[in-house]
Amino acid sequence: MGPTLDLFRSANQKARKGTPVVVKMENPNYSLLQIDGPEDEVDATSFRPVEKGRGKNAKQFTWVLLLKAHQAVGCVAWTAAGLWSLIGAVKTRLALHGDVEPEADDGEEEKIRKGTLLLKFIKVLLFILMLALVIELAAYWNQWDFQTHNYFHIPQTEEIRGWAHMTYILWLSFRAGYIAYPIQAMTNICVVLFVLQSLDRTILCIGCLWIKLNRIKPKALEDPFKSDVEDCLDYKCPMVLVQIPMCNEREVYEQSISAVCQLDWPKDNLLIQVLDDSSDEAIQFLIRDEVLKWSLRGVNIIYRHRLVRTGYKAGNLKSAMNCDYVKDYEFVTIFDADFQPNPDFLKQTIPHFKNNPQVGLVQARWAFVNRDENLLTRLQNINLCFHFEVEQQVNGVFLNFFGFNGTAGVWRIKALEESGGWLERTTVEDMDIAVRAHLNGWKFVFLNDVKVLCEVPESYEAYMKQQYRWHSGPMHLFRLCFPAIIKSKISIWKKSNLILLFFLLRKLILPFYSFMLFCVILPLTMFVPEAEMPIWVICYIPLFMSFLNILPSIGSFPFIVPYLLFENTMSVTKFNAMISGLFQFKSSYEWVVTKKAGRSSESDLLALEESETKILSHPQLHRGSSDSELVELNKSNVQKESAVSPSVKKSNKIYKKELALALLLLTAAARSLLSAQGVHFYFLLFQGLSFLVVGLDLIGEQVSNS
Numbered sequence: 001m002g003p004t005l006d007l008f009r010s011a012n013q014k015a016r017k018g019t020p021v022v023v024k025m026e027n028p029n030y031s032l033l034q035i036d037g038p039e040d041e042v043d044a045t046s047f048r049p050v051e052k053g054r055g056k057n058a059k060q061f062t063w064v065l066l067l068k069a070h071q072a073v074g075c076v077a078w079t080a081a082g083l084w085s086l087i088g089a090v091k092t093r094l095a096l097h098g099d100v101e102p103e104a105d106d107g108e109e110e111k112i113r114k115g116t117l118l119l120k121f122i123k124v125l126l127f128i129l130m131l132a133l134v135i136e137l138a139a140y141w142n143q144w145d146f147q148t149h150n151y152f153h154i155p156q157t158e159e160i161r162g163w164a165h166m167t168y169i170l171w172l173s174f175r176a177g178y179i180a181y182p183i184q185a186m187t188n189i190c191v192v193l194f195v196l197q198s199l200d201r202t203i204l205c206i207g208c209l210w211i212k213l214n215r216i217k218p219k220a221l222e223d224p225f226k227s228d229v230e231d232c233l234d235y236k237c238p239m240v241l242v243q244i245p246m247c248n249e250r251e252v253y254e255q256s257i258s259a260v261c262q263l264d265w266p267k268d269n270l271l272i273q274v275l276d277d278s279s280d281e282a283i284q285f286l287i288r289d290e291v292l293k294w295s296l297r298g299v300n301i302i303y304r305h306r307l308v309r310t311g312y313k314a315g316n317l318k319s320a321m322n323c324d325y326v327k328d329y330e331f332v333t334i335f336d337a338d339f340q341p342n343p344d345f346l347k348q349t350i351p352h353f354k355n356n357p358q359v360g361l362v363q364a365r366w367a368f369v370n371r372d373e374n375l376l377t378r379l380q381n382i383n384l385c386f387h388f389e390v391e392q393q394v395n396g397v398f399l400n401f402f403g404f405n406g407t408a409g410v411w412r413i414k415a416l417e418e419s420g421g422w423l424e425r426t427t428v429e430d431m432d433i434a435v436r437a438h439l440n441g442w443k444f445v446f447l448n449d450v451k452v453l454c455e456v457p458e459s460y461e462a463y464m465k466q467q468y469r470w471h472s473g474p475m476h477l478f479r480l481c482f483p484a485i486i487k488s489k490i491s492i493w494k495k496s497n498l499i500l501l502f503f504l505l506r507k508l509i510l511p512f513y514s515f516m517l518f519c520v521i522l523p524l525t526m527f528v529p530e531a532e533m534p535i536w537v538i539c540y541i542p543l544f545m546s547f548l549n550i551l552p553s554i555g556s557f558p559f560i561v562p563y564l565l566f567e568n569t570m571s572v573t574k575f576n577a578m579i580s581g582l583f584q585f586k587s588s589y590e591w592v593v594t595k596k597a598g599r600s601s602e603s604d605l606l607a608l609e610e611s612e613t614k615i616l617s618h619p620q621l622h623r624g625s626s627d628s629e630l631v632e633l634n635k636s637n638v639q640k641e642s643a644v645s646p647s648v649k650k651s652n653k654i655y656k657k658e659l660a661l662a663l664l665l666l667t668a669a670a671r672s673l674l675s676a677q678g679v680h681f682y683f684l685l686f687q688g689l690s691f692l693v694v695g696l697d698l699i700g701e702q703v704s705n706s
Contacts, residue, residue: 118572118575118576118579118657119656119657119660122657122660122661122664123660125520125523125664126660126663126664126667129523129524129527129664129667129668129671130663130667132527132671133527133667133670133671135168135171136527136671136674137674139168140674142164142165144165144168175528175530176530179528179531180528180530180531181531183521183524183525183528183531184530184531184532186516186521187517187521187525187531187532187533190513190516190517190521191517191533191534191537193509193512193513194513194517194537194541195541196505196509197505197506197509197510197513198541198544198545200501200505200506201545201548201549202548204390204391204394205390205548205551207390207394207397207398208389208390208393208394208552211393211394211397216397217448217449218352218396218397218445218446218447220351220352220354220356221354221355221356222351222354222355223351223354224351224354225347225351237265237266237269237350238269238330238331238350238353239269239270239271239328239329239330239331240265240269240270240271240329240330240331240332240333240346240350240410241271241273241326241329241331241332241333241413242260242263242270242271242272242273242332242333242334242335243272243273243275243317243320243332243333243334243335244256244257244260244272244273244274244275244334244335244336244337245275245277245313245316245317245334245336245337246274246275246276246277246278246287246336246337247276247277247278247279247309247312247313247316247337247593248278248279248280248283248593249278249283249287249337249338249593249596250280250283250286250598251596251597251598252337252338252455252596252598253283253286253287253290253337254286254290255340255598256335256336256337256338256339256340257272257274257287257290257291257294257301258290258294259339259340259341260272260335260341261294261297261299261301262343263341263343263345263346264343264344264346264347265346265347267298267299267300268300270300270346271300271301271302271325271329272299272300272301272302273301273302273304273320274287274291274301274302274303274304275304275306275316275317275319275320276288276303276304276305276306277305277306277309277312277313277316278305279309284305287303288303288305291303304319304320306319310424311422311424312424312427312429312591313406313429313591314422314423314424314426314429314432315422315424317334317422317429318421318422318423318424321413321416321421321422326413329413330412330413330414331350331353331410331411331412331413332410332411332413332416333345333346333349333409333410333411334406334407334408334409334411335407335408335452336406336407336454337596338454338455338596338598339366339407339408339452339453339454340369340452340453340454341408341452341453342451342452345364345450345452346410348364348447348450349362349364349410349447349450350362350410352445352447353410353412358441358442358443359412359442359443359444359445360411360412360414360415360416360419360437360442360443360444361404361409361410361411361412361415361434361437361442361444361445362409362410362444362445362447363392363396363402363404363405363408363409363444363445363446363447364408364409364447364450364451364452365388365389365392365408365446365447365448365450365451365452366384366388366405366408366451366452366453366454367451367452367453367454368380368381368384368453368454368455368456369453369454369455369599370455370456370458370597370599371456373458373597373599373701374458374699374700374701375559375562375699375700376457376458376459376460376463376699376700376701377456377457377458377700378556378559379559379562379563379566380456380457380463381456381553381556382549382550382553382556382559382563383549383567384456385552385553386548386549386550386551386552386553388446388448388552389448389552390552392405392446392448393446393448395446396444396445396446397446399494399497400443400444400445401434401438401443401444401494401497402434402444402446403430403431403434403435403502404430404431404433404434404444405430406429406430407430407452407454408452408454412442415437415440415442416433416437418440418442419433419436419437419439419440419442420433420436421433425480426473426476426477426480426589427469427472427473427476427588427589427590427591428469428470428473428474428476428477431473431474431477432477432481435477435481435485435498436481436484438490438494438498439484439485439488439490441490455596455597455598455599457594457595457596457700458597458700458701459595459700459701460655460694460697460699460700461595461653461697462594462595463700464570464573464655465592465594466592466594467570467573467574467577468573468576468577468580468587468592469577469590469591469592470577471507471511471573471574471577471578471581472577472578472580472581472587472588473581473588474503474507474581475503475507475508475578475580475581475582475588476581476582476584476588476589477581478503478504478507478508478582479582479584482499485498485499507578508578508582510574511571511574511575511577511578512575512578514567514568514571514574514575515571515572515574515575516575517533517537518568518571518687519568519571519572519661519664519665521533522538522668522680522683522684523664523665523667523668523684524668526668526669526671526672526675526677526680526684527668527671529675535679535680538679538680538683539679539683542564543560543564546560546561546563546564546567547560549563550563561686562690565686565687565690566690566694566699568687568690569658569687569690569691569694572657572658572661576657597701653697654695654696654697655694655695655697656695657695658691658692658694658695659691659692659695659696661688661691661695662688662689662691662692662695663688664688665684665685665687665688665691666684666685666688666689666692668684668688669681669684669685669688672684
C-alpha cells in the first residue's frame with residue numbers, strides 16, 4: 001500500500017485548481033501516488049527520499065577508529081617534534097652564545113652603551129609590570145577586582161576587608177585619577193600619528209593603482225637602441241664611468257666585477273673603477289687579481305685602494321670622482337659589491353637622459369637572488385618590494401623626486417658637481433646627495449621595469465645593523481639639511497613634502513609610534529584599564545596596512561601575520577636608531593658593512609660558467625698583453641690558489657632588549673587573560689613570542705665570524 005499525502009489547509013483556504021493526476025505502475029515495487037493539484041503547489045517535503053539505514057559491520061567500524069587514532073597520534077607527534085626542535089634550537093643558541101661571543105670594537109662598545117639606556121628603560125618598565133601583575137593576581141584570588149559589565153566598581157567603606165584590601169582600593173583610586181590620564185593622552189597622540197601614517201600609505205597605494213591602470217611608464221624622448229630605429233648604429237654612445245665601491249667583500253667581489261665587465265657598451269666609452277676600501281690584505285690581493293684578469297681580457301678597468309678609509313663609502317666615491325680623467329665622462333653609475341646588472345643595463349637607462357637635460361638621476365629597482373632563502377629574507381622582500389613598487393614609483397611619477405638607493409642608479413656627473421658632490425657628513429650619503437640635487441632643481445626618473453640582482457641580509461644581526469644605519473642616518477641628515485630646505489628656492493609644496501612627509505612622517509613618526517604604541521602603551525593599558533586602546537588600532541588597521549604592503553609581492557600573502565609581528569618587533573631597533581640620529585650620538589656616524597653570503601641564481605651561475613668557457617677557449621683575447629703582464633697573471637694565480645679562506649665559525653648573539661620586551665609583552669598578556677580581553681591577549685601573546693624568537697636569534701641564518 002503506497003504512502004498517503006496529507007496536505008494541511010486552513011478553513012478559509014480556497015479550493016485548489018488543477019486536474020487530478022493518477023500515476024499507475026504495474027511494477028509492484030513502486031507505490032501508487034495520487035496528486036490532487038499542480039506540481040508547483042506540492043510541498044517539497046512530499047518528495048523527500050526515504051533514507052535507508054546502512055549498517056556498518058564491526059570490521060569497518062574498527063578501521064575507522066584506527067584511522068582516527070592514527071591521525072590523532074600523528075598530530076601529537078608533529079606538535080611534540082616541533083616543540084622539541086624549538087627547545088633544541090634555544091639550547092643551541094644559548095650554548096653558542098656562551099662559547100663564541102664576538103669582541104666588540106670601540107664604536108660597537110659606544111653603541112652598546114647608548115643602547116643600554118633603552119634597555120634600562122625596558123627593564124624598569126618590566127619590573128613595574130611584573131609587580132603589578134603580582135598585585136592583580138592577589139586581587140583576583142581574593143576577588144577584589146570587581147570588574148563586571150565592562151566597568152570597575154570601587155567598593156564602599158562597608159565592603160572593605162582589611163588593610164590589604166584598603167591599600168588595593170587606594171591604588172585603584174590613584175590609578176584612575178593620576179596614571180590613566182597621561183597614558184590615555186599618549187595613546188591618543190600615537191593613534192593620531194598612526195592614522196596619519198596609514199593615510200599616507202593608503203594614498204601611495206592609490207597612486208600606484210592609478211599608475212597601473214593608466215599604464216604610466218617613464219619613456220625616453222629618443223631611444224636609439226630600439227630595434228625599429230634605423231640610425232642605431234650611427235648613435236654615438238656617451239662616456240660612462242662605472243664605480244664598484246667595496247670593503248672586505250670576500251663573498252661577492254668576483255661575481256659583481258664579472259657582471260659589470262660584461263655590460264653591453266662600447267669599450268672605448270666605458271671605464272670601470274673598482275674602489276676597494278678593504279682592510280684585509282688577502283682580500284685586497286683577491287680583488288686586485290680579479291681586476292687584472294679582466295684587464296687582460298681587454299676591459300677598461302682600474303683598481304683603486306685607499307690607505308686611509310675616511311668617510312666610508314662617501315669618502316671612497318669622493319676620492320674616485322677627484323681623478324683627472326673623470327672630466328672626460330658624462331655619466332657615472334654605481335653598483336654595490338653584491339649587485340649584478342644585466343648586460344643591457346646602460347642601454348635601458350642612458351636613453352632617459354638624452355634630450356632631457358633636467359634629469360639628473362635614473363634609478364633602477366632591486367631584485368633579490370636569495371628572497372626565498374629563509375623567513376627573514378621573505379619578510380625583507382615584502383618590505384623592499386613595497387618600497388620600490390609603491391614609494392619610489394609613485395614619488396618618481398608625481399614628484400620627480402625620491403631617495404637615491406645608493407646603487408643601481410645612473411647619475412649625470414654635472415648634477416653631482418652642481419649639488420656639491422659626495423659629502424662625508426652622514427652614513428646615508430645616497431639620501432644626502434638626492435636631497436641636495438632636488439633642492440637644485442634636478443629631476444629623477446625611476447624605472448620599475450629595470451631590475452638589478454642583489455642580496456638581502458640572511459642573518460638577523462646583519463639585517464639589524466643595516467636597519468640601524470638606514471634609520472639613524474636620515475634623522476642626522478634632517479638636522480643638517482633643514483636650514484638648506486627652508487632657504488632653498490623650490491616651491492612651498494616641495495618643501496612641505498620634504499619636511500613633513502619625506503623626513504618627519506616616514507623617518508621619525510613611523511618608528512616612534514610603532515615602538516611606543518605596541519611595545520609600551522598597549523602593555524600599560526592592560527594594567528591601567530581606565531586608559532583604553534581601541535580594538536581597531538590593534539587589529540583592523542594593522543591587518544589592512546599589512547595587506548596593502550604585501551600587495552606588490554602577492555606571492556608572499558601566506559606570511560602576512562609573521563610580517564605584521566616582525567615589523568613591530570623591528571620597531572625597537574628603528575626607534576633606537578632614530579633617537580641616535582636625531583640627537584647625533586656617536587653611533588649615528590658609524591658605517592657597518594652589511595654581511596653578504598655571495599649567492600647567485602642558478603641561471604646566473606650557468607651563464608657565468610658559459611662565458612668563462614668561451615673566454616678561456618679564445619686565447620686571442622690576450623693578444624694585447626705584454627710578457628710581463630702574463631707573468632704577473634700567472635704569479636697571481638699561484639698565490640690565489642695558495643690563499644686559503646680563513647676558517648668560518650658560526651655564532652649567535654642574544655639580544656637583550658628583544659628578550660626584555662618579550663617578557664614585558666607576555667606579562668601584559670597574562671594580565672589581559674585575567675580581564676578576559678580576547679583580541680588584546682592574542683596580540684600580546686603572539687607579539688611577545690615573536691620578540692622571544694628574535695631575541696634568541698632563531699630567525700634567519702647564523703652569523704659567520706672568521
